[in-house]
Amino acid sequence: MSSSHTHAARKTPPEGFNAPAALVEKLAQSIRDDGRIRHLGDVPLPDPLLIGEFVELCRELVFPGFFGRRGLSEGMLDSYVSSLISRIGAHMADQARSALRYVKHIESHLAETAECRECDALAMQVAQEFIAELPGLRASLSLDVQAAYDGDPAADHTDEVILSYPGVDAVFAYRLANILHRMKTPLIPRIIGEQAHGRTGIDIHPGATIGPSFFVDHGAGVVIGETTQIGANVKIYQGVTLGAKSFPKDERGRLIRGAKRHPTIGDRVTIYAGAVILGGDTVVGDDCIISGGVFVSESVPAGHVVRQKKPELVMRTNREALEGHA
Amino acid sequence: MSSSHTHAARKTPPEGFNAPAALVEKLAQSIRDDGRIRHLGDVPLPDPLLIGEFVELCRELVFPGFFGRRGLSEGMLDSYVSSLISRIGAHMADQARSALRYVKHIESHLAETAECRECDALAMQVAQEFIAELPGLRASLSLDVQAAYDGDPAADHTDEVILSYPGVDAVFAYRLANILHRMKTPLIPRIIGEQAHGRTGIDIHPGATIGPSFFVDHGAGVVIGETTQIGANVKIYQGVTLGAKSFPKDERGRLIRGAKRHPTIGDRVTIYAGAVILGGDTVVGDDCIISGGVFVSESVPAGHVVRQKKPELVMRTNREALEGHA
Amino acid sequence: MSSSHTHAARKTPPEGFNAPAALVEKLAQSIRDDGRIRHLGDVPLPDPLLIGEFVELCRELVFPGFFGRRGLSEGMLDSYVSSLISRIGAHMADQARSALRYVKHIESHLAETAECRECDALAMQVAQEFIAELPGLRASLSLDVQAAYDGDPAADHTDEVILSYPGVDAVFAYRLANILHRMKTPLIPRIIGEQAHGRTGIDIHPGATIGPSFFVDHGAGVVIGETTQIGANVKIYQGVTLGAKSFPKDERGRLIRGAKRHPTIGDRVTIYAGAVILGGDTVVGDDCIISGGVFVSESVPAGHVVRQKKPELVMRTNREALEGHA
Numbered sequence: 004m005s006s007s008h009t010h011a012a013r014k015t016p017p018e019g020f021n022a023p024a025a026l027v028e029k030l031a032q033s034i035r036d037d038g039r040i041r042h043l044g045d046v047p048l049p050d051p052l053l054i055g056e057f058v059e060l061c062r063e064l065v066f067p068g069f070f071g072r073r074g075l076s077e078g079m080l081d082s083y084v085s086s087l088i089s090r091i092g093a094h095m096a097d098q099a100r101s102a103l104r105y106v107k108h109i110e111s112h113l114a115e116t117a118e119c120r121e122c123d124a125l126a127m128q129v130a131q132e133f134i135a136e137l138p139g140l141r142a143s144l145s146l147d148v149q150a151a152y153d154g155d156p157a158a159d160h161t162d163e164v165i166l167s168y169p170g171v172d173a174v175f176a177y178r179l180a181n182i183l184h185r186m187k188t189p190l191i192p193r194i195i196g197e198q199a200h201g202r203t204g205i206d207i208h209p210g211a212t213i214g215p216s217f218f219v220d221h222g223a224g225v226v227i228g229e230t231t232q233i234g235a236n237v238k239i240y241q242g243v244t245l246g247a248k249s250f251p252k253d254e255r256g257r258l259i260r261g262a263k264r265h266p267t268i269g270d271r272v273t274i275y276a277g278a279v280i281l282g283g284d285t286v287v288g289d290d291c292i293i294s295g296g297v298f299v300s301e302s303v304p305a306g307h308v309v310r311q312k313k314p315e316l317v318m319r320t321n322r323e324a325l326e327g328h329a
Numbered sequence: 330m331s332s333s334h335t336h337a338a339r340k341t342p343p344e345g346f347n348a349p350a351a352l353v354e355k356l357a358q359s360i361r362d363d364g365r366i367r368h369l370g371d372v373p374l375p376d377p378l379l380i381g382e383f384v385e386l387c388r389e390l391v392f393p394g395f396f397g398r399r400g401l402s403e404g405m406l407d408s409y410v411s412s413l414i415s416r417i418g419a420h421m422a423d424q425a426r427s428a429l430r431y432v433k434h435i436e437s438h439l440a441e442t443a444e445c446r447e448c449d450a451l452a453m454q455v456a457q458e459f460i461a462e463l464p465g466l467r468a469s470l471s472l473d474v475q476a477a478y479d480g481d482p483a484a485d486h487t488d489e490v491i492l493s494y495p496g497v498d499a500v501f502a503y504r505l506a507n508i509l510h511r512m513k514t515p516l517i518p519r520i521i522g523e524q525a526h527g528r529t530g531i532d533i534h535p536g537a538t539i540g541p542s543f544f545v546d547h548g549a550g551v552v553i554g555e556t557t558q559i560g561a562n563v564k565i566y567q568g569v570t571l572g573a574k575s576f577p578k579d580e581r582g583r584l585i586r587g588a589k590r591h592p593t594i595g596d597r598v599t600i601y602a603g604a605v606i607l608g609g610d611t612v613v614g615d616d617c618i619i620s621g622g623v624f625v626s627e628s629v630p631a632g633h634v635v636r637q638k639k640p641e642l643v644m645r646t647n648r649e650a651l652e653g654h655a
Numbered sequence: 656m657s658s659s660h661t662h663a664a665r666k667t668p669p670e671g672f673n674a675p676a677a678l679v680e681k682l683a684q685s686i687r688d689d690g691r692i693r694h695l696g697d698v699p700l701p702d703p704l705l706i707g708e709f710v711e712l713c714r715e716l717v718f719p720g721f722f723g724r725r726g727l728s729e730g731m732l733d734s735y736v737s738s739l740i741s742r743i744g745a746h747m748a749d750q751a752r753s754a755l756r757y758v759k760h761i762e763s764h765l766a767e768t769a770e771c772r773e774c775d776a777l778a779m780q781v782a783q784e785f786i787a788e789l790p791g792l793r794a795s796l797s798l799d800v801q802a803a804y805d806g807d808p809a810a811d812h813t814d815e816v817i818l819s820y821p822g823v824d825a826v827f828a829y830r831l832a833n834i835l836h837r838m839k840t841p842l843i844p845r846i847i848g849e850q851a852h853g854r855t856g857i858d859i860h861p862g863a864t865i866g867p868s869f870f871v872d873h874g875a876g877v878v879i880g881e882t883t884q885i886g887a888n889v890k891i892y893q894g895v896t897l898g899a900k901s902f903p904k905d906e907r908g909r910l911i912r913g914a915k916r917h918p919t920i921g922d923r924v925t926i927y928a929g930a931v932i933l934g935g936d937t938v939v940g941d942d943c944i945i946s947g948g949v950f951v952s953e954s955v956p957a958g959h960v961v962r963q964k965k966p967e968l969v970m971r972t973n974r975e976a977l978e979g980h981a
Binding site for chain 1: 682693708713716717718719720721725726727729730732733737738740741742743744745747748782783786787789792793796797800803808809810811812813814817818819820848854855856873875876892894928929937948964965967968969970972973
């Protein structure tokens with residue numbers, strides 16, 4: 004239950020508590036000794052809080068009047084859009100600079116306190132390339148919103164879909180993160196993706212390739228892996244996994260990162276709740292329907308419906324069942 | 330991972346970024362051209378942020394002393410309740426007015442800048458009818474809380490259930506949203522439902538009909554569709570879907586919205602994790618137990634236990650399995 | 656969809672709304688009459704908001720430089736750690752005092768307005784014992800982070816794992832809550848656990864026992880019950896349930912709380928997506944692999960791979976399927 008349940012802040016200063024010197028020393032030493040879970044020095048990591056703000060500004064630009072500022076008129080659109088782009092670009096440049104300096108730093112080319120003028124110039128370029136993608140992002144999301152409305156008889160209007168559907172939120176965040184993933188911006192795409200995962204329960208890796216008019220209904224528990232490819236007009240329900248069969252390892256037993264591990268899904272495919280489709284060589288052809296709960300690890304030719312052979316159900320009266328237990 | 334992880338705001342003004350004029354024009358034009366994903370004009374949509382505040386005020390009134398203001402004494406109850414109702418009613422009137430004006434607007438009866446005195450009067454009436462339902466809401470939730478405690482051996486006390494169980498949060502939000510759904514208030518019920526879905530992973534459509542003493546345990550991935558009917562004393566576990574089999578379409582291939590698509594569940598039924606029950610004609614009778622993972626698309630007579638015939642498990646030693654892979 | 660989507664607060668004071676006196680009286684009476692869902696008096700409950708702050712301070716200490724304050728140098732570590740411990744200890748003492756006074760109160764040993772000097776002293780002791788566990792907590796989490804990186808080919812670096820993986824967030828919260836659970840601190844561990852459940856979709860009861868190097872991948876829908884025991888180097892995927900078969904009841908039909916109801920998992924076990932393992936006597940031996948979707952309610956000897964016998968799939972062309980429906 005989120006702490007926002009208690010909307011009025013009740014922060015009272017708790018009474019003083021003295022940190023024992025021996026414990027302070029022990030913890031400081033553990034931070035010095037274990038480089039894995041601390042980040043010291045002047046090279047900052049991208050900041051999840053500021054990335055969250057960046058995502059909200061992009062949401063406002065994609066769906067103007069739905070989120071953020073209200074009461075927009077046509078006459079003010081130019082100045083409104085200009086102001087939003089400035090803020091989005093500045094955020095992007097700022098976070099990209101952190102991400103790029105961070106990569107230099109872990110590649111040991113950059114001392115902890117060093118400048119990286121190259122990173123600063125590159126970050127500004129990343130920001131410029133990113134904002135140039137915003138019209139395309141709007142066009143994609145418009146199709147996704149229509150797909151959500153068309154695919155769900157419970158939706159009264161596309162406005163309801165924009166305002167409240169977690170599937171639309173998750174696809175919005177995925178398309179945003181995917182732009183940055185294609186630009187090879189480090190760290191930021193995963194942070195955007197996992198923030199959306201936290202809000203929606205829908206886990207789409209920014210590296211996945213997803214065609215137009217994509218809809219995830221309900222969506223909690225959906226996992227779409229890094230090397231998944233999805234065609235146009237695909238609809239996916241809650242609990243669907245598009246995952247890896249097994250992980251190829253190198254001769255020293257380490258996971259090989261980057262190989263195609265996740266399935267390929269054609270156009271106009273519907274995948275019902277809880278279905279699991281695994282494997283980098285698995286191809287589900289165009290116009291297929293994958294029924295709920297089906298486990299698929301081999302390719303399915305185009306135009307087929309896949310069902311699990313109906314499992315035999317065992318029905319007993321409660322009395323029989325209890326006797327059975329005894 | 331939610332941005333609230335970084336509790337101290339570190340908002341630094343990022344450096345200036347100039348929006349290119351050509352891009353501004355292109356985006357402004359895309360906003361003018363695509364009516365689907367923008368909302369211009371003076372007719373505001375209901376505001377998710379203010380609806381969230383409204384929900385928290387209702388939570389405070391339903392569970393006084395658990396959320397919001399602490400240290401309540403019996404003597405101050407009248408003034409405390411009076412103040413809460415005023416705030417709840419004012420929020421409700423405010424959001425209902427937006428929702429009603431919005432509906433007039435999309436039905437084209439209202440110019441974008443027009444007044445709607447009729448909406449204002451109706452919104453006040455909605456608020457009055459809503460607050461009259463609050464005593465009933467409290468009585469329902471009290472039974473749901475007891476059902477949660479009775480149904481979960483891990484609960485130490487009903488207080489723990491109120492403070493921390495996502496199932497109680499989701500059922501609270503559902504009962505609240507259902508009142509507004511029955512009053513045919515547009516948009517707001519879905520926004521309340523999806524906010525709870527985001528907090529809990531439990532997706533209950535506000536249009537579902539759910540009897541007293543309802544408990545959802547754990548709950549992530551639960552989906553309860555719009556036309557579901559659930560009796561009294563029902564218990565549901567994580568990952569359960571009460572869904573639609575297929576969607577009836579009209580002669581032009583468009584989804585028919587409003588038909589009964591989701592199942593009917595009797596009294597005292599327990600549905601274990603991951604079970605899927607589909608179809609508007611599917612009736613699960615009183616006192617049934619539906620085992621975990623079972624797929625049900627036909628009616629079950631009262632008093633029956635439904636299990637899947639135990640699937641044959643294949644067990645091999647790791648060595649055999651690896652040889653099998655080779 | 657979380658209300659944080661609208662980042663700029665637009666709180667306008669809604670117009671006045673007068674609470675009808677009869678309704679106020681009715682609600683105040685319902686609060687007086689129903690003791691189950693109200694908490695009156697001067698004995699405060701632990702505060703979820705402040706507990707959330709406490710968790711974030713602990714996260715900052717476990718992963719310094721990743722969350723909270725940036726730009727840490729080795730030279731400032733002692734004063735930084737000292738300050739964090741003071742704040743963590745003060746929070747802990749504060750919340751533990753509420754929790755301990757609350758227990759006294761419900762056990763009826765404490766009048767609603769009474770002092771509890773014994774609780775105050777005990778709370779300070781709880782805080783001291785808790786902070787003494789922090790070096791061990793850091794050491795555990797360092798292994799969990801490495802396990803997450805080793806187990807997921809989509810991870811580029813352990814830093815990415817720390818910044819964005821919900822599985823790491825959930826295991827962090829579990830290990831924190833488990834310390835307090837072992838110290839028998841009431842209420843607080845469940846609140847911490849359910850807040851993490853809300854953020855991640857991963858529900859780990861604070862009472863579970865989990866060995867080193869534990870990794871939950873993706874994770875939405877994972878449920879790990881109160882009396883589960885998990886060995887070292889275990890990896891679990893989304894939707895896995897480690898649950899109870901049935902609940903033992905006493906001779907009056909009430910649930911017996913505290914019995915071992917959940918399974919025991921050995922070392923180096925991997926459990927794939929959606930597998931369900933039930934029962935307090937069920938033991939999965941070392942080095943086992945449990946495949947996706949498998950239902951296990953009996954013990955599995957060490958070194959075995961468990962698969963469901965491949966269910967027969969039914970494939971038809973769309974045309975055949977439609978004819979079949981007719």
